[in-house]
Amino acid sequence: MINYTVSEENYIKTIHRLQQYGTVTTNALAAELKSKPASITAMMKKLKAKKLLNYQPYYGFRLSAEGNKVALLIIRRHRLWEYFLAEKLQFSWDEVHEVAEHLEHVSSKKLIDKLDEFLGFPTADPHGDPIPDAQGKIKNIQKVCLTDLPLNKPATVCQVADQSPSILELLNHNQIKIGTRVEVKRKFDFDNSLEIKTKQTAPFTISEQLAKNIFLNYAE
Amino acid sequence: MINYTVSEENYIKTIHRLQQYGTVTTNALAAELKSKPASITAMMKKLKAKKLLNYQPYYGFRLSAEGNKVALLIIRRHRLWEYFLAEKLQFSWDEVHEVAEHLEHVSSKKLIDKLDEFLGFPTADPHGDPIPDAQGKIKNIQKVCLTDLPLNKPATVCQVADQSPSILELLNHNQIKIGTRVEVKRKFDFDNSLEIKTKQTAPFTISEQLAKNIFLNYAE
DNA sequence: TTATATTTTTAGTTTTACCTAAATTTTTAT
DNA sequence: ATAAAAATTTAGGTAAAACTAAAAATATAA
Numbered sequence: 001m002i003n004y005t006v007s008e009e010n011y012i013k014t015i016h017r018l019q020q021y022g023t024v025t026t027n028a029l030a031a032e033l034k035s036k037p038a039s040i041t042a043m044m045k046k047l048k049a050k051k052l053l054n055y056q057p058y059y060g061f062r063l064s065a066e067g068n069k070v071a072l073l074i075i076r077r078h079r080l081w082e083y084f085l086a087e088k089l090q091f092s093w094d095e096v097h098e099v100a101e102h103l104e105h106v107s108s109k110k111l112i113d114k115l116d117e118f119l120g121f122p123t124a125d126p127h128g129d130p131i132p133d134a135q136g137k138i139k140n141i142q143k144v145c146l147t148d149l150p151l152n153k154p155a156t157v158c159q160v161a162d163q164s165p166s167i168l169e170l171l172n173h174n175q176i177k178i179g180t181r182v183e184v185k186r187k188f189d190f191d192n193s194l195e196i197k198t199k200q201t202a203p204f205t206i207s208e209q210l211a212k213n214i215f216l217n218y219a220e
Numbered sequence: 221m222i223n224y225t226v227s228e229e230n231y232i233k234t235i236h237r238l239q240q241y242g243t244v245t246t247n248a249l250a251a252e253l254k255s256k257p258a259s260i261t262a263m264m265k266k267l268k269a270k271k272l273l274n275y276q277p278y279y280g281f282r283l284s285a286e287g288n289k290v291a292l293l294i295i296r297r298h299r300l301w302e303y304f305l306a307e308k309l310q311f312s313w314d315e316v317h318e319v320a321e322h323l324e325h326v327s328s329k330k331l332i333d334k335l336d337e338f339l340g341f342p343t344a345d346p347h348g349d350p351i352p353d354a355q356g357k358i359k360n361i362q363k364v365c366l367t368d369l370p371l372n373k374p375a376t377v378c379q380v381a382d383q384s385p386s387i388l389e390l391l392n393h394n395q396i397k398i399g400t401r402v403e404v405k406r407k408f409d410f411d412n413s414l415e416i417k418t419k420q421t422a423p424f425t426i427s428e429q430l431a432k433n434i435f436l437n438y439a440e
Numbered sequence: 441t442t443a444t445a446t447t448t449t450t451a452g453t454t455t456t457a458c459c460t461a462a463a464t465t466t467t468t469a470t
Numbered sequence: 471a472t473a474a475a476a477a478t479t480t481a482g483g484t485a486a487a488a489c490t491a492a493a494a495a496t497a498t499a500a
Contacts (some may be wrong), residue, residue, distance in 0.1 A: 161475065
């Protein structure tokens, strides 16, 4: 893969994120990148010339197939570094992003693939977002109930069905909230209770009734 | 500390290296940075304005006290990343430099101090060069005989006193050469033989006679 | 010591990535 | 349908960091 400037990479990454909600407009990109519309137009011409972007003046833009490939490799670098910072250097989840913003632009393929191996090929970053593999492929993210989560496969809490004060009290007591990474360590047939573990806690047991109300994003 | 551009950091680092042999000249710096003399003069004006450099037009340059402090922190980042690449990601010693050249410009202090801790506060990089601490202090490097090296303190082979074919045969057999990192694991009083270990080998024993001929750079 | 060679600096360009202000195109609202 | 508003692009400018070519200062050698 060709190398791109830090600036180009930041544009590609941001377009990739915004285009999930439709075509991206000049103003939207300018706001997101804290830049000015005129600067956006200039860069769009450059990215179009490099075949990374489909774009007609006065209409929105979308990344080309090649542009998407580049975006996914940048996202891969970003999320692997986030995982490294949280898992190995004990950064808290809200500190990892800013540092990863800089590390992601170091573009040695060998570095990233070795880092991936060193980290044990993680499938999601500390925020629960999926990490693309070396080919830029992202595993399917599916929403599963905690009762259906395979053993020893970490997943991220994304929804709680029942919102009553009593369940929230219990979740709070167990330090479980939206975004928490959870792993099921054991299943007990007697009452279908589950032994689970989060990063902050030692393993503990929860009832089937509670587990039925917790849904998670799980990277297949 | 203020942040500097990648270009400024590369100049500072290179001046720091060259000034060990006296004042640095425009041509020497241009050759080292694969740049042109006119470009050097322009950057020297900038670094002087930022109080990092002492410099009179038409005479050589030296870093100011502040400039040296900055240089040592850049070197610290570079060497910690080299250590990380070799030790954790299994890069060979000749591959680490190029990647570290890029990683060294990510200037989060917290990142570097946490990395240092994660690596166990190493005192030398894979080439045996000393790693400055968080204050920019470098431990004294002293040349010691392998017989005098403290237990479990890695050091780098820098000299072999006897150069006869027979000793070289033995060193070759044990995969020891200039630049090899060696650690003494045990000392046996009976015959003063030493159990040592290198990165490539399991622990093995060598005679006092051989040890007496091996000298190492040891970071106190 | 004076002429020549070397080194260094100045002057003027280029490229990248940003900016402001003005012009143009598209959208929206009466 | 057309005027006003909003969005986008063009035109022209700035700063950083490189370059070439020419001028100036220093070093060296006859």
